[in-house]
Amino acid sequence: MKRSAAPFQLQTQPLPALQSLMAVSGSLTVLSLTLALAAHFPAFSPLLVLSPLGALLAWRCSAIAPRMLRWDGQEWHLYDRSRGSASFSPSPDEPAPVHLTVVFDLGFALLLRADRRSKGWSEPTYLPLSRSTQGPQWGTLRAVLYSARQSPG
Structure with a gap:
């Protein structure tokens, strides 16, 4: 199973x-x-x-744009916030798959590299995350990053 x-x-x-x-x-x-x-x-x-x-x-x-990172149980998805609005681009209902790589892990902070899985070339997005900003989701994030198997991209 x-x-x-x-x-x-x-x-x-x-x-x-x-x-x-x-x-x-x-x-x-x-x-x-x-x-x-x-x-x-x-x-x-x-x-x-x-x-x-x-x-x-x-x-x-070094300004950090608001983004939403979602794990759907199989792969990661990254959504960028649209300028001047509260909505995300693309819509959270649409897939926006990325491959995440941990660049460094200090225990209280992570730097993640998100590479889009589109067929065209795109530059990576770096996501600095800290325990203080993620609160109770910090443990879940780290567990999924290190133990979940992502589908091949």
């Missing part, structure tokens, strides 16, 4: 602490690059004003 994990769904939440950390990291990266350039080539000293631009770019790139 073959058993599968029970269906469930969860929603990704914005993580302002992670986004702030990425903004600081981006700013420090641009600052260190411009300081290294200015040390060797003094003409590049005016580029030091670009470090806030690095922070802004990192802030915007």
